[in-house]
Amino acid sequence: MFKGEAMLRSLHAKFGPIITLNIGARPFISMADRNLCHQALIRNGALYADRPEALPIDKIISRNQLAILYSRCGPTWRLLRRNLTAEILNPSSVKSYSHARNWVVQILHNRLESQAKSGRPVFVMEHFRYAMFCLLVLMCFGDKLDENQIKKIEEVEHQLLVNLQKFSILNFCPRVTKIVLRKRWEELFRLLKCQEDVLIPFIRERKKAKEKRSRGPNMEDSKDESVVSYVDTLLDLHLPDENRKLNELEIVSLSSEFLSAGTDTTTTALQWIMANLVKYPHIQEKLFMEIKEVVRDGEEKIKEDDLKQIPYLKAIIIEALRRHPPFHFMFPHAVTEDVVVGEYVIPKEAAIVINAAEMGVGSKGLGGSHVIQS
Ligand code: HEM
Structure with a gap:
């Protein structure tokens, strides 16, 4: 558990399920009781759907809050969120990326096998992370990218x-830090420029392919035709507040969010699932027996269509997410107006941090973390 998490936990034990810390310009409210969180996020979801004003560095990185996580509650946030869930993360779109998944599973398999053969310890997390990143890059920019291109994106x-942690100090008094920490500001802008230089050509490629498709079908592109990438969907969007399309920098910000939001969450979840399978051999055995019933003789892989017949696998995944949510704390929420919850008042300007780890397991639970605890 990290220091901040332990500190908040002990403050909650002393002061109750909601505590307010006055840090910086706005109150910071931590909620750690699952009934209160349910009341906030499920029963009054619309009231709690806003985000606090982004900090200066987050605003710059998200190209003026043009990322779903940073968007204030309103038509733009609804449009971006609906686009991601309805166009990319819905089951039929997810199915269309099976070609990319097969390729990525092969990469993962090869990397694990070659490291195991080398006799050195296998750092599973590193390979999960890389495989997930490859998959998300293909979903984001289309499946015509090769590993060298993916590595360039990964590096930037x-x-x-x-470096994010290092830049967080720039949030305090930017006017002063622009003078006293000039080099750090320069480094931030240099990294953002590198990100643009790497991602914009891929966005332009998708734009070109889209224009080509609109001129008529081309048999050479038939494989690519069927797969809609995240960038394709972003190129089609019209911002409702300003009645214009997204510009390239905004697409860079949304693509980067897609890659980072999708990689660490899924990788951490996978790591916990595997750790639990190692820790509890009887669960591993039960899962193995269920898989054996589905995989036909002579076959080495589980077909994606067969996953429905392995309900125990789904149960293991859901249980791991409950016990070890990849985020200990959820990204801050804000209320759209002052709200009273039980005997507490939540002011509009507060940043509300929901303790996801406490939600799943109650106050005596195991807690979640980004790292496996020994
Ligand atoms: C095990 C996998 C995942 C877990 C546990 C997870 C968890 C979460 C959580 C807890 C939030 C915050 C919700 C809130 O504040 O109300 C969130 C938001 C988000 N996630 Fe995930 N996530 C996962 C996978 C992904 C993937 C694969 C993507 C995209 C490729 C993604 C994209 C996002 C985005 C864009 C948001 C912001 C939504 C908003 O602010 O409206 N996540 N996720």
């Missing part, structure tokens, strides 16, 4: 992610 996204 990784650089931004690992």
Whole structure:
């Protein structure tokens, strides 16, 4: 458990399920009781759907809050969120990426096998992460990319992610830090420029392919025709507030969000699932028996269509997500107007942080974390 998580947990134990910390310009409210969280997120979801004003660095990285996670509640957020869920993450679209998934499973298999053969310890997490990243890149930019191109994208996204902590100090008094921490500001803009230089050509490729398709079908492109990438859907959107299309920088921001939001969550979930299968051999055995019933003799892989016949696998995944949610804390929410919850008042300007780890297991639970605890 990280220091901040432990500190909040002990504050909750002392002061109850809602605590307010006055840090910086706005109150920071932490909610750690699953009944309160249910009341907020499920029963009053629309009231809690807003996000607090983004911090200066988050605003710059998200190209003026043009990322779903940072968008204020309103028509633009609804449009972007509906686009992601209805056009990309719905079951039939997910099915259309099976070609990409097969390719990525092969990459994962090869990497695990070659590292195992080398005799060195196998760092499973690193390979899961890379495989998930490859899959998300293909879903984002189309499945005509090769591993070299994916590695270029990975490098630039990784650089931004690992330096994020270092840039957070720039949120305080940007006017002053622009003078005293000039080099750090320059580095932030340099990394953003690198991100644009790497991602924009892929966005332009999708734009070109889309224009070509609109001129008529081409047999050479028939494989690509059937797969709609996330960028394709973004190119079609019209921002309702401003009645215009998204510009390239905004598509860079949304693509980067897609890659980062999808990679660490799924990788952490996979890591916990595998750790639990190792820790509880009887569960592993039960799953193995169920898989054996579905996989026909001589076959090595489970077909995606057969997954429906392995309900125990789904149960294992859901249980791992409940016990070890990849986010200990959810990204801050805000209320659209002052709200009273039980005996507490939640002011409009507050950043509300929901403790997802406590939600799934109650106050005596196991808690979640980004790292496996020994
Ligand atoms: C195991 C997998 C995943 C878990 C556990 C997970 C969890 C979450 C959670 C807890 C939130 C915050 C919701 C809120 O604040 O109300 C969230 C938001 C989000 N997730 Fe995921 N996520 C997963 C996979 C993905 C994937 C694969 C993508 C995209 C490719 C994705 C994209 C997003 C986006 C864009 C948001 C912001 C939604 C909004 O603000 O309206 N997530 N996710």
